[in-house]
Every structure is written in C-alpha cells, then in structure tokens.
Amino acid sequence: MQGLTRVKFSNLDKLLYPELQLSKADIIEYYIKAAPKMLHLLRDRTLVRTRYPDGIKGGGFYEKDIPGGAPDWVQTFTKYSAFVGKDTDYVVCNDLDTLIWLANLAALELHIPLSKIQAVAEPDLLLFDVDPEPPAGLNEAVQTALVLREYLESLGLASFVKTSGKKGLHVVIPLVSGISFKETSSFVHAVAIELARKNDFIVSERSQTNIPGTVLLDYPQNSERGTMIAPYSLRATREATVSTPLEWSELPTLRPYDWNIFNVNTRKKAPWKKLFDEQHNLPV
Numbered sequence: 001m002q003g004l005t006r007v008k009f010s011n012l013d014k015l016l017y018p019e020l021q022l023s024k025a026d027i028i029e030y031y032i033k034a035a036p037k038m039l040h041l042l043r044d045r046t047l048v049r050t051r052y053p054d055g056i057k058g059g060g061f062y063e064k065d066i067p068g069g070a071p072d073w074v075q076t077f078t079k080y081s082a083f084v085g086k087d088t089d090y091v092v093c094n095d096l097d098t099l100i101w102l103a104n105l106a107a108l109e110l111h112i113p114l115s116k117i118q119a120v121a122e123p124d125l126l127l128f129d130v131d132p133e134p135p136a137g138l139n140e141a142v143q144t145a146l147v148l149r150e151y152l153e154s155l156g157l158a159s160f161v162k163t164s165g166k167k168g169l170h171v172v173i174p175l176v177s178g179i180s181f182k183e184t185s186s187f188v189h190a191v192a193i194e195l196a197r198k199n200d201f202i203v204s205e206r207s208q209t210n211i212p213g214t215v216l217l218d219y220p221q222n223s224e225r226g227t228m229i230a231p232y233s234l235r236a237t238r239e240a241t242v243s244t245p246l247e248w249s250e251l252p253t254l255r256p257y258d259w260n261i262f263n264v265n266t267r268k269k270a271p272w273k274k275l276f277d278e279q280h281n282l283p284v
Contacts, residue, residue, distance in 0.1 A: 005096070005097050005100050006071065006073060006097050006101075007071075007097055007100045007101045007104055008104075009028070009104055010104065011024055012024050012025040012028075013025070014055070014106075015055055016052055016055045016056065016106055016108065017055065017056055017238075017240050017261075018055055018056075018057060019238055020238075020239075020240055020261075022240060022261065024103070024104065024106060026261070027103050027106070027108065027234065027261075028100055028103040028104060030103075030234065030261050030265065031099050031100065031102075031103045032096070032099075032100060033265040034232045034264065034265055035096050035099055037231075037232055037245075037270050037272075037273070038099070038230070038231065038232040039093070039094070039095070039096065039099065041112075041230065041231045041232070041272060041275070042093045042094070042099075042110070042112060042230060043093075043094050043116075044092065044094065044116040044117050044118060045092065045093075045112045045113055045115075045116055045117070046077050046079065046090030046091070046092060046112075046113055046117060046120075047090060047091045047092065047093055047102070047110055047111065047112060047230075048062065048063070048064050048090075048110075048111040048112075048227055049062075049063045049091070049102060049105070049107035049109065049110055049111070050062055050063070050107070050108060050109035050111070050236065051063055051105055051106050051107045051108070052106050052108050052236055053105075053106045055106075056108070056236040056237075056238075060108070060109075060236055063107070064088050064090060065088055065089050065090075066089045066090070066091050067105065070091075070101075071101065073097070074091060074098055074101065075091070075092040075093075075094060075098065076089045076090060076091060076092060077089075077090050077092050077117045078090075079120060081225075083225065092117060093110070108233075108234045108235070108236050109229060109233055109234060109235060109236060110229070110230040110233040111227040111228065111229055111230060111233075112227060112228060112229075112230045113224070113226065113227050114126070114127055114181075114184075114221070114222065114226060114227075114228065115181075115224070119177065120224060121180065121181065121224055122177055122178060122179060122180065122181075123175060123179060123180075123181055123184050123222065124174060124175050124177070124276070124279070125172050125173070125174060125175065126172060126173040126175055126184045126187065126188060126222060126282075127170060127171070127172050127188070127221050127222055127226075127228055128148060128159075128170070128171040128172070128188055128191070128192075128217055128218075128219075129164075129168065129170060129216075129217070129218035129219075129221055129228070130144050130145050130148070130168050130169040130170070130171060130215060130216075130217060130218075131167070131168040131209070131215065131216045131217075131218055132144075132167055132168060132214075132215045132216075133209055133210070133211060133212060133213065133214050133215070133216065134212065134213075135212060135213055136201070136212075136213045136214060136215055137167060137256070138167065138168075138254065138255070138256050140201060140213070140215050141167070141168050141169045141215055142169070142251045142252065142254060143201075143215075144169075144195075144199075144201070144202055144215040144217065145161055145169045145171055145251060146248075146251060146252075147195060147199060147202070148171055148191070148195060148217065149161070149171065149248060151191065151194070151195060152171075152173070152191075155283050156280075156283070157173055157280050157283075158173070158278060158280070159171050159172065159173050160172050160173070160174075160245065160271065160272055160275055161245075161246050161248060161251065162231055162243055162244055162245040162246060162272070163241070163242075163243055163244045163246065163254070163258075163259060164229060164235075164243055165229060165233070165234070165235035165237065165241040165242055165243040165244070165259075166235060166237065166241070167256075169251075170228055170229075170243070172228075172275075173280055174275055174276050174278065174279045174280065175279055175280055175281070175282075176279045176280065176281050179281070179282060181222055181223050181224050181226075183282060184222040184282070185219055185220065185222040185223060187282050187283075188217070188219035188222050189204065189219040191217070192204035192217035192218075192219055195217060196217070201213065201214055201215055202214065202215055202216075202217060203215070203216050203217070204216070204217055204219075206218065206220070229243045230243065231243060231244075231245050231272055232244070232245070232264065234261060237257075239257040239260050240260050240261040240262070241257055241259065241260045241261075242259050242260055242261060242264045244258075244259035244264055244267075245270070245271045245272040246271055247269060247271045
C-alpha cells in the first residue's frame with residue numbers, strides 16, 4: 001500500500017480484533033473499500049474518534065483534538081468549546097488519505113456531528129436514536145423504527161435508516177438550511193412523546209431507560225455538541241459490526257450482527273447515496 005498514499009504505516013500486524021484475527025492492515029483495507037460510499041457522508045464534518053491502539057480488548061479512548069505529529073496535509077477545523085473553555089482542532093476527513101491515516105491510528109469508530117463546518121450551529125441532519133432496553137432488542141427497535149417512519153411520512157417527511165452497529169437503529173432526516181438545533185431537538189422530542197403516548201413499548205425520556213422491554217426514542221444528540229456513529233464506521237464489538245445504511249425493506253428480516261467488516265463492502269446497495277437529494281423543512 002505504501003507508495004499509493006501519503007500515509008506512513010505502522011504496526012500493520014497488530015491485532016485489533018483478536019478473536020477474529022483482524023489486524024490493523026485488515027482495518028485499513030476495510031476503510032479503503034468503504035471509502036466510495038463513506039467519504040461523501042463524512043465530507044465537511046468534524047470527526048470525533050474512538051481509538052483502540054491496543055485492540056478492542058485493550059480499551060479505547062475518545063479523541064476530539066488532532067493528535068500530535070499529524071501530517072500537515074490533514075485538514076482541520078478549529079472550534080471554540082464553551083463547555084471545556086478552549087479551542088478544539090478537529091480532523092475533517094474529505095479524502096481517502098485522511099481516512100487511511102485515521103485507520104492507521106486505530107481509530108476504529110468515527111463519530112460525526114449533525115452539521116457541517118460551514119454552519120456548525122445549523123443541523124443538516126435530524127436524528128432519532130432508537131435504543132432498546134433489554135429484554136427488548138433489535139426486533140423491538142425495528143418495530144419502533146417502522147412506527148416512526150409511518151408517522152414521519154404522515155407529516156410529509158422522508159427518512160433514512162441505518163444500524164447503529166450495536167443494539168439499536170438510527171433514523172435520520174436531511175434538512176434544509178436555516179434550522180436550529182433547538183428546533184430539531186424540540187421536534188424529535190415532541191415526536192417521541194406523541195409516539196410514546198400511542199405505543200406503550202416506546203418511551204421518550206432518558207429517565208425511563210431503566211424500564212425493561214421498552215424502546216427509547218432519544219433526542220438529546222440533536223445539539224451542536226452531539227454526534228452519531230458515522231455511516232459505514234466500524235464498531236469496537238466482538239463481531240466487528242458496522243453501522244450500516246439500509247433500505248427500509250431490509251428491516252423486517254434484519255438480525256443482530258448481520259452487517260460487519262466481512263460483508264458490508266460486498267453490498268451492491270448504497271441506500272444513503274441520495275441522502276441529500278431532497279432536504280426537508282420541519283412542519284410548523
């Protein structure tokens with residue numbers, strides 16, 4: 001691979017998923033193959049990474065600032081955080097070399113905000129995080145997502161769905177410009193409250209997440225500081241699952257761990273290819 005990229009590789013034989021015998025080289029290969037579907041969804045977004053330099057069994061750490069020693073060709077975006085009281089230099093991944101460089105850093109999980117660097121206070125995506133509480137699982141998350149889709153369609157809103165790569169699902173809506181995070185958060189919360197009122201297995205508040213067998217429609221990620229796992233990002237799970245964009249028709253037969261490092265790049269479908277072809281305003 002060296003010579004085809006500006007990235008200087010290191011420790012390519014290091015096992016990052018030891019139970020699956022997946023090395024850093026395998027992770028880099030995955031992201032190279034995922035890039036054609038992935039990069040346009042990362043474009044112009046600040047990345048938060050979860051890195052696992054000693055593999056998933058060695059524990060990971062969350063990273064916002066660009067690490068020391070980064071190549072000068074890596075694009076960054078500086079943003080002041082009132083929460084921590086300082087500037088943060090975020091990595092922006094608009095090209096294959098940057099994606100490979102992140103993989104070489106063992107950044108297995110890539111998390112993106114719901115807005116772009118051109119307008120960080122204006123989301124271009126709205127997110128419903130569909131999160132089941134055991135003994136509820138993926139089947140209940142699917143049932144909730146389908147109820148949600150039907151309700152959104154009644155409001156004239158087309159939505160897109162992906163696996164979280166763990167136990168839940170993400171449902172998103174592309175937005176026109178000029179909408180605030182306060183508006184998206186309030187809208188998602190209001191929809192969750194309405195669906196919880198009509199369906200006893202759905203809850204709308206994080207304080208209710210300890211109720212067994214329910215599914216939370218979570219809304220607080222709809223904020224300037226909030227993120228979601230990026231489409232096509234790996235997850236640090238034993239099965240090396242991937243947060244995978246799906247067609248709605250695939251949900252009824254979806255099983256846990258269906259989509260992972262071994263099969264996602266064989267998919268011909270690209271359900272989020274036209275994610276931003278039609279952007280929506282929020283209903284009044």
